[in-house]
Amino acid sequence: MPSDIEARVRESFARQGLMQHLGARVDRVEPGFVRIVMPYGEHLTQQHGFFHAGGTSAIADSAGGYAGLTMFPEDASVLTVEFKVNLVAPARGEQLEAEGRVIRSGRTLTICQLEVFAVEGTSRSLVALGQQTLICMAGKPDR
Numbered sequence: 001m002p003s004d005i006e007a008r009v010r011e012s013f014a015r016q017g018l019m020q021h022l023g024a025r026v027d028r029v030e031p032g033f034v035r036i037v038m039p040y041g042e043h044l045t046q047q048h049g050f051f052h053a054g055g056t057s058a059i060a061d062s063a064g065g066y067a068g069l070t071m072f073p074e075d076a077s078v079l080t081v082e083f084k085v086n087l088v089a090p091a092r093g094e095q096l097e098a099e100g101r102v103i104r105s106g107r108t109l110t111i112c113q114l115e116v117f118a119v120e121g122t123s124r125s126l127v128a129l130g131q132q133t134l135i136c137m138a139g140k141p142d143r
Helices: 007-012 017-022 054-068
Strands: 024-032 033-039 076-086 095-105 109-120 123-137
Touching: 007 054, 007 123, 017 054, 033 054, 054 076, 054 095, 054 109, 054 123, 076 109, 095 123
Parallel strands: none
Antiparallel strands: 024 033, 033 095, 076 123, 095 109, 109 123
């Protein structure tokens, strides 16, 4: 992985207003993999006190998108074409960790696997699982 790809991911992520609003941060960047962490906050919950599916899905989408970006040319940016998320358990814990993994990176389209885990102390449990299709916006860097 080029030494500047992590900086590129972090700089792009810092420009995402929604991620700032959610209090999310990039935790780990590797070729084809990104982890995003979102700490618990009352403003991120639904009526039962669990993390809201909107926040859960948003960090999953960003984790996959940035995982894809690590595989793209330096002059390219990324957009999500589609994604689907299954909520497999109530999301409760100190924080959520969303992991995006590239399954197949093509010239135009890239497929990613999305997983979101609830973390409480040393316990980590799967709360959401998804799949995503990205498009490589060649020659169109982030604004």
